Amino acid sequence: MASNEVDGMTLAQSTTLTPLELHRHLSKLHPELTVLSPQDLQGRHPGEHSGNFGAGVMVQPATVDAAAALVGWCAKNDVAIVPQGGLTGLVGGNVSVAGEVILSTARLNRILAIEPEEMTATVEAGVTLEALQQAAAEHGLTPGIDLGSRGSATIGGMVSTNAGGILAFRNGVMRHQVLGLEAVLPSGDIFSDLTRVVKVSAGPDLKQLFIGGEGAFGLVTKVVLKLEPQRPYRATAMLGAADARTALSVIRHLRTLPGVTLEAAEMMWPRYIRDHARLKGLDLSWLEEDASALLVEISGESVDAAAATLEDQLAELWEPLDLKGGIVAKSLDQARRFWDIREDSGFYYAEIPEAASFDVSVPPTRLDA
Ligand SMILES: Cc1cc2nc3c(=O)[nH]c(=O)nc-3n(C[C@H](O)[C@H](O)[C@H](O)COP(=O)(O)OP(=O)(O)OC[C@H]3O[C@@H](n4cnc5c(N)ncnc54)[C@H](O)[C@@H]3O)c2cc1C
Structure with missing residues (x-):
């Protein structure tokens, strides 16, 4: 030997x-x-x-x-x-x-820099998403990515899994927020590309190997992330939609409205939302029996203006799109409860172990197929 x-x-x-x-x-x-x-x-x-x-x-x-x-x-x-x-x-x-x-990476947990003018953050891999969200919020900024596991999930883990989450619709997945990174290669050598700008024409872009690499190409130790403006004045609604095509029509409509920004849109199929309601005692009397639920959040000049826009648009779209129900959150607490339905899929799997667990992506127009 x-x-x-x-x-x-x-x-x-x-x-x-x-x-x-x-x-x-x-x-x-x-x-x-x-x-x-x-x-x-x-x-x-x-x-x-x-x-x-x-x-x-x-x-x-x-x-x-x-x-x-x-x-x-x-x-x-x-x-x-x-x-x-x-x-x-x-x-x-x-x-x-x-x-x-x-x-x-528990001890690699320092936020090294937040640059408000550049709208970038440089962090060690073990910083949790929530810690970065809080630090960025002090500058009116956000990492532009959010997950139900924000309190524990780390930036290094999110890079390594190319995490998506509830803002992927608006800002893309983790890959789209990463400007630079540092990693320890399997040999023990250090790869360093702590680029802080979006416009880089040099290639090949080797850092992409680590994004979604689950650690196979090295240990991510530092990350430079693009930050987004926070847009704090929000309104949230749940709508009933007969199918994905209807939901896409709502999304396209809200996306092109002047004066507001569509921040998030998440569709939940009838079985998922009905099971949630049953397990958690939610009142779904506003939603027709076979309808899917579309959760939308918009931002505007003020909370009242955003909420009024959602109310008006619901009324305008109701007949042409044959909406199957609709409810605009009256408080932050109610909005939080709407989001809890989307985020708490772990609760769902704990209660219904036989539920299939998968994460697949298809072009939106194929969703009804
Ligand atoms: C309630 C809940 C909600 C969730 N919602 C979402 C969601 O909406 N979207 C989504 O994409 N995921 C979601 N997840 C899954 C999970 O939170 C993400 O995959 C997250 O990115 C994992 O981060 P982590 O720090 O916990 O990584 P870990 O679980 O610790 O690790 C994940 C993988 O990355 C590797 N890894 C970790 N850190 C590093 C590093 N520094 N360098 C190299 N490799 C590393 C590990 O070996 C492992 O293969 C959710 C999970 C829960 C529990």
């Missing part, structure tokens, strides 16, 4: 190290690495998959150099790494097994 000298430590190659052996080796590797043992991980919540902590050893670098030292050591010693952010991923990308090392 070959042996290998790394940072003063000699390891037998092609031997799977136990979590405790890995813990012992990694604890001496770099002063800015926190190394958690199987015992330390006991009692911690593993997130959305019970197998996430299977490796039994978690390393939390506080700097990119510490992360690079860890990745380099693992490369030389043939130890697989599973990056973990907020552990909200729903498809098992965080699952780890004994012999692997969990690389958590």
Whole structure:
């Protein structure tokens, strides 16, 4: 069996190290690495998959150099790494097994810069979406992307999954918000492209490999994001639509209205909204039985102006589009309850385990097919 000298430590190659052996080796590797043992991980919540902590050893670098030292050591010693952010991923990308090392970005959690004039933010990978939303809001800005898991999901995880969410309709997915990023490559080398401008004609654009890469091409350590204006004066409504074509007509109409911006539009099929109503005791008396629900949010000059526009447009579209119901939120609290129906799909799957779970995209005009 070959042996290998790394940072003063000699390891037998092609031997799977136990979590405790890995813990012992990694604890001496770099002063800015926190190394958690199987015992330390006991009692911690593993997130959305019970197998996430299977490796039994978690390393939390506080700097990119510490992360690079860890990745380099693992490369030389043939130890697989599973990056973990907020552990909200729903498809098992965080699952780890004994012999692997969990690389958590929990301590890479600094917001490095918010540039209001540039409308950019530079953050470490472990910053949560909510922390960035709050910091950007102080400047009247928003990351332009939002998920129900905002309190835990990290920017690094969102880049690595190319997250979509409830503003994808307006601003695109995570890929469209990323201007630059830094990553530790599987060799332990550092890739750095912290571009802060939209207009770049240089190519090829290698950072795209990491966006949606789920960690396969490296550990994302820093991200530069484009920020959007906040537009705080909002009104929200739920409409009943017979089919997706009707919903698209409503969306096109609201999109072209002067003086308001359509911020979000989410359609929920009859089965989904009916199950939600049953499980959560919602009153759906305003919605015809077989109709889908279209959730729309617009912004305007004031909350009252936006709400009045929604009321007027509902009345105008009612007959031509044969709408199957409509309700404009009367308060922020009611709007929040509308959004809860869209965002709380986890609740739905917990109550109805046999519900199919998938995330597919089709051209909007094919939705009814
Ligand atoms: C209530 C709820 C609502 C959700 N809504 C949406 C939604 O609307 N749209 C959507 O797209 N998703 C949604 N999700 C899924 C999830 O929140 C997103 O996929 C999110 O982007 C994951 O971020 P995270 O920090 O939790 O990543 P994790 O779950 O920790 O990791 C996800 C994947 O990325 C890898 N990874 C994590 N960090 C890094 C890094 N720094 N470098 C390299 N690889 C890394 C991991 O290995 C794993 O493969 C939702 C989840 C929940 C629980």
